[in-house]
Amino acid sequence: xxxxxxxxxxxxxxxxxxxxxxxxxxxxxxxxxxxxxxxxxxxxxxxxxxxxxxxxxxxxxxxxxxxxxxxxxxxxxxxxxxxxxxxxxxxxxxxxxxxxxxxxxxxxxxxxxxxxxxxxxxxxxxxxxxxxxxxxxxxxxxxxxxxxxxxxxxxxxxxxxxxxxxxxxxxxxxxxxxxxxxxxxxxxx
Amino acid sequence: xxxxxxxxxxxxxxxxxxxxxxxxxxxxxxxxxxxxxxxxxxxxxxxxxxxxxxxxxxxxxxxxxxxxxxxxxxxxxxxxxxxxxxxxxxxxxxxxxxxxxxxxxxxxxxxxxxxxxxxxxxxxxxxxxxxxxxxxxxxxxxxxxxxxxxxxxxxxxxxxxxxxxxxxxxxxxxxxxxxxxxxxxxxxx
Numbered sequence: 001x002x003x004x005x006x007x008x009x010x011x012x013x014x015x016x017x018x019x020x021x022x023x024x025x026x027x028x029x030x031x032x033x034x035x036x037x038x039x040x041x042x043x044x045x046x047x048x049x050x051x052x053x054x055x056x057x058x059x060x061x062x063x064x065x066x067x068x069x070x071x072x073x074x075x076x077x078x079x080x081x082x083x084x085x086x087x088x089x090x091x092x093x094x095x096x097x098x099x100x101x102x103x104x105x106x107x108x109x110x111x112x113x114x115x116x117x118x119x120x121x122x123x124x125x126x127x128x129x130x131x132x133x134x135x136x137x138x139x140x141x142x143x144x145x146x147x148x149x150x151x152x153x154x155x156x157x158x159x160x161x162x163x164x165x166x167x168x169x170x171x172x173x174x175x176x177x178x179x180x181x182x183x184x185x186x187x188x189x
Numbered sequence: 190x191x192x193x194x195x196x197x198x199x200x201x202x203x204x205x206x207x208x209x210x211x212x213x214x215x216x217x218x219x220x221x222x223x224x225x226x227x228x229x230x231x232x233x234x235x236x237x238x239x240x241x242x243x244x245x246x247x248x249x250x251x252x253x254x255x256x257x258x259x260x261x262x263x264x265x266x267x268x269x270x271x272x273x274x275x276x277x278x279x280x281x282x283x284x285x286x287x288x289x290x291x292x293x294x295x296x297x298x299x300x301x302x303x304x305x306x307x308x309x310x311x312x313x314x315x316x317x318x319x320x321x322x323x324x325x326x327x328x329x330x331x332x333x334x335x336x337x338x339x340x341x342x343x344x345x346x347x348x349x350x351x352x353x354x355x356x357x358x359x360x361x362x363x364x365x366x367x368x369x370x371x372x373x374x375x376x377x378x
Contacts, residue, residue, distance in 0.1 A: 041253060043252065045255035046374060067233050068234075161362065161363065168220050168359050170218075
């Protein structure tokens with residue numbers, strides 16, 4: 001195990017490129033948005049200013065909002081989720097909401113003070129072709145060298161995975177809903 | 190889609206059991222500890238008091254610690270990770286460290302003010318048999334009805350998965366280390 005540690009140390013020492021990462025959390029399991037939220041907290045702890053754009057109603061709700069408020073203006077939060085209407089199939093309205101959220105994203109990306117941006121449920125807007133995947137990926141790839149971006153949502157498109165530096169799939173192994181247990185305050189909302 | 194929403198609403202309404210959840214984040218991918226951290230922040234936002242016990246050096250480092258300090262005594266943090274020596278194969282010392290961490294866990298579980306406990310990397314201590322899986326699972330299953338517990342670490346044992354309400358596997362799809370990019374401040378530490 002000491003040898004394995006030495007090999008690992010040497011391998012890590014060989015990693016010399018500093019760059020802003022494009023991180024994707026996808027898959028059908030829990031934890032995609034929650035892990036993005038945890039990453040944001042780590043970045044805040046390091047003194048980074050962060051931005052959040054919600055491309056859907058998403059998993060970030062009053063619990064997070066309340067906690068986040070303690071960090072004041074270190075976070076810029078764009079709750080554009082209200083505009084989305086997945087249920088009602090009002091496609092024109094959803095496309096408009098996605099475009100507004102994307103415009104907010106581009107403004108955050110242009111702000112040199114912002115070091116981490118979470119694009120929550122962006123994969124879903126892309127899956128429904130509410131935004132052009134080519135345009136989105138090109139803009140994300142053109143990010144500044146010191147800007148990290150986290151994209152969440154199931155069904156990440158191949159173009160997004162190809163562009164990303166780090167992709168994790170959250171896979172559900174077991175879920176308590178199947179056992180009749182309801183969503184729990186402080187955990188699921 | 191409106192129909193699907195109605196079916197989903199009916200299904201959610203049918204979930205009537207309130208209980209503290211045992212949640213497991215396992216798999217080789219990123220996000221296990223980070224998602225637990227995000228869950229804790231959600232719970233804090235809801236006004237819950239939380240506890241953390243680290244069963245290894247783990248992924249929670251100065252970024253999180255610094256952010257967490259802003260929540261003052263709403264969180265009890267046990268950094269028992271220092272005692273672990275995975276690299277040096279000092280098994281007796283690791284077993285002692287695991288036992289101290291488990292004793293701290295039992296104290297947190299006995300505190301009725303604590304509503305969420307994260308047992309970071311507990312799966313690893315169990316995998317190395319530093320703690321007895323039967324004893325640990327029995328104690329976790331005997332938790333109060335209003336206490337949620339999140340267990341992280343790869344290679345969750347079958348007994349832990351069997352006991353859990355919610356299990357998510359984080360699977361690595363792509364990692365930037367393979368492309369020579371080093372660990373980034375604010376993201377990985």
